[in-house]
Amino acid sequence: MIHIEQLHKDYRVGSRTVSALNNVNLHIPRGKIFGIIGRSGAGKSTLLRTFNLLERPTRGAVRINGADITTLGKAELDRMRQQIGMVFQNFSLLSAKTVGANVEFPLKLAGGHSKEERNRRVDELLELVGLSEHKDKYPAQLSGGQKQRVGIARAIANAPQLLLCDEATSALDPETTQSILALLAEINQRLGLTIVLITHEMQVIRSICDNVAVIEAGEIVETGPVADVFLHPRHAVTRRLVAEYTHDDFDLAGGGAASGRRLRLTYTGEAAYQPILTRVVEQTRAQITILQGAVSRIKDKPYGQLLVEIGGADEEAAAVLDLFRRLDVHCEVIN
Ligand SMILES: Nc1ncnc2c1ncn2[C@@H]1O[C@H](COP(=O)(O)OP(=O)(O)O)[C@@H](O)[C@H]1O
Ligand SMILES: [Mg+2]
Structure with missing residues (x-):
């Protein structure tokens, strides 16, 4: 227009x-x-x-x-x-x-x-x-x-x-x-x-x-x-x-265990209604710590955002990432 x-x-x-x-x-x-x-x-x-x-x-x-x-x-x-x-x-x-x-x-x-x-x-x-x-x-x-x-x-x-x-x-x-x-x-x-x-x-x-x-x-x-x-x-x-807006004042450098990998997870649509973390923990036995999180809406669509830390060996972390992605979760590795 x-x-x-x-x-x-x-x-x-x-x-x-x-x-x-x-x-x-x-x-x-x-x-x-x-x-x-x-x-x-x-x-x-x-x-x-x-x-x-x-x-x-x-x-x-x-x-x-x-x-x-x-x-x-x-x-x-x-x-x-x-x-x-x-x-x-x-x-x-x-x-x-x-x-x-x-x-x-x-x-x-x-x-x-x-x-x-x-x-x-x-x-x-x-x-x-x-x-x-x-x-x-x-x-x-x-x-x-x-x-x-x-x-x-x-x-x-x-x-x-x-x-x-x-x-x-x-x-x-x-x-x-x-x-x-x-x-x-x-x-x-x-x-x-x-x-x-x-x-x-x-x-x-x-x-x-x-x-x-x-x-x-x-x-x-x-x-x-x-x-x-x-x-x-x-x-x-x-x-x-x-x-x-999100009061996202979490200090990405501090908090959590020093050894863990930090991920920002974003999921929209169907994924927002699913017990995503439960599935990943069941299937990979990963140790997941939630550092920050929110579920909200953009216009009429739900979305979730989580900052999590994953413990464990490199190959376990890779399996977790792979599974999140297959569940339609956008993963951003922070460190
Ligand atoms: N009539 C004007 N004469 C001179 N400078 C102006 C005038 N209107 C706006 N400006 C300047 O243009 C810029 C953008 O202003 P504006 O569009 O009102 O911003 P916003 O609406 O995003 O607050 C500002 O630097 C403002 O000082
Ligand atoms: Mg104005």
């Missing part, structure tokens, strides 16, 4: 030039939830804002459905923007208007609907985001999570093909974050629209994204399906973001 090609964005600050995006190339498939993660100042907002030209790139192409939007005239650009909804961290609601009027606003701007049609559409949207009871309230009378539901209803009012979310859950507590993420996932499924979200939290990526790109200092350093990137991060920045 979106092809970003050799995108650069420089800002002039006084007499200096700051490079916010440096040769970004991205392919975002239709109908998926695509996450872009990076630290503060990495260039996430700048990148997301080039997708509807709120930010004009210095060079490069932003192709949406094949057409490079940087070449569009004003009228075409306005039409294209109606196909793109946007959700903000700070909600950006109109405080003097009711919930209903906030959601109606983009319908009025787009034009072509009667008052009754707009009303019907507002009711439908408020039902979808679970706010039917709150139509006549003002934003100040809502909780953060409810405000973001209004923001989402407003963003999808004109039935866009694409929804851009700039840190949509960063101002919310963990529980509310989960409920907003569940709503975004439901909208993606029910309406089939493509969602691009940016975040600094691995948790958000892990909960709902299909694909992820990692951005650092204006460059994409890693991209792929979430399970691949999350379970086998290659770039140092990705490793740090994953470690932060």
